Amino acid sequence: MIMTLAGRHPARLGLGLLGVGILVLALVPTFASSYYTSVLGEALAFSIFAISLDLMWGISGVLSFGHAAFFGIGAYAFGLLTQDLSGGSATYIAVIAALVIPGLFGAGLGYFTFFSGVSGPYFAIITLTVALILGQAATSFPHFTGGLNGLYTTGLVFQVPGGEIDLSDVVTLYYVALVLTVLILFGAIGLVRTPFGQALVAAGESETRAASLGYNTALLKTAMLAVSGAIAGLAGALYAPMASFINPDVVGLTLSTNVIIWVALGGRGVLVGGVVGALIIAFLSSYLSGSVGHAWLLTLGVLLLLVVLFRPSGLLGTRAIRRIVGSA
């Protein structure tokens, strides 16, 4: 059914499905308990993170194995600044820092890797090491990061014209997350359609070909890493008040590889795929990891292996759905 409908009006159906999805998500707080609302809110923050990874991996063809570095730097920048600064503008400054610092980190990392001709698996290894080391650093400097005890990010408010947004209210935070997810999803889809995005898609398919057409692929990929890092940082800043505290897990290898699983499962190169994967897995995770713990992590490993072996394009990666959602 979907196939035939997609054949006639693929874009219209895609937008329709997306609209229904957003509507259902918008109604969640009206019928779900505040526990499930907060779980789903976190899943939305993770889905923004998944979009940022897919911009690198699915769109630009460069797999970052340490993307939590950006997410965690954003979360820590936000947490530390809201703690150290006081007054109404603190949250604004913290959000800007959570965008700018990870973005600059991405630009710097891109300079040292893409401009050296580092690509494919080498880039994956370097980023993996970055996440591993940042995770250790966050644990080892407790006077700065709060160490394993974490850094508390509670009781924050966001000053807006005509009032304030209370970031300790579950439902408010949920809607902030939903609005940001929708904005970033459409922003990312728009970005992919710009000449910049299309050049990166070309570089992802064949770097040699894109380079021979005159594109400076190292510069393009570095710019995308900065954008992707900034989005991941924003996701981290959104996650911080939701979790009430941040610990070294937000910057480490486990989260870095979890986001890969979300995007792989949802379907890479289809930006909404990462959102779907993150919503499914992050929701199931917080539901199951408390009760079955390591058995759930083991299940995730098996799931990743099965996806890679038997369904490499992920849940939404089929050609029909690619045409519906239309991006990339």
Place this chain on the structure above:
Amino acid sequence: MQQALIQALNGLSLAGILILVALGLWFIFGVLGVINLAHGELFMLGAYSVVVVYGLTGSVWLGMLVAPIVIGALGIVIEVSVIKRLYERPFETLLATWALSIIAREGVTLVTGGSFQGVPAPISGTIDLAGAGYPLYRVVLLGFGVAALVAAGGLLYRTRFGVRARAVIADREIAGTLGINVQLTDSVIFGLGAALAGLAGALISPLVTIAPSMGLPFVALSFLVVILGGLKSVWGLALGAAIMGGGQALLGFFTSPVIAQILVFAIAVVALRFRPRGLLA
């Protein structure tokens, strides 16, 4: 002075272990073009093999003998059941081996209940080092690293199998048309790389706390060793291992281990900026 000498020797014995782990990675990457993210877990399983054999027989040496054989066999099983299916999709092997790494880590955690284990050193003696006792076992460890490097060099450059393996590294398709059994070479090399990781894990087991997550830091350092050393020569690996292992131990003399690790990593990344194909390329 004494302290510096001890740090230098610590650095060298770390380099010895890194050489073994990196050598396995290097073989697998060089021949199959596969980055084995489960390498750290093969290393971890090597250490657990010693725990199991030591628990059954009371002999650490026997465990160190059994570990590379068991882990090597496991490597061949992995190559045949997973890696071969992803022949045309090298990127996917990264994900598949990461999935295996999660499965191994969480599986071992479930089986052992996550408790930390330890085994005693098979050689308990010390050598006299300017008045201080230094564990003899650590010195032996370095010997193993060098011996493995020489053996690998010999295997690659002095045997028929080495010729075939180098032919596959140079050009898979041409090697196949010349009658070399590429698939068999792949399986053997993957098994060999796994066995080296298992051996490294077994050898280090008396020196560290054995835990399901012990493989990750070692494998990350070893990847940097491979990147620093480059893919062209075995000797680049030795240099890379000496820089990473020695650098970390020497810097650890002046600052905290974590800062030392960050600095060593920064050195590796900056070196990569200027020598993208490895230090000796």
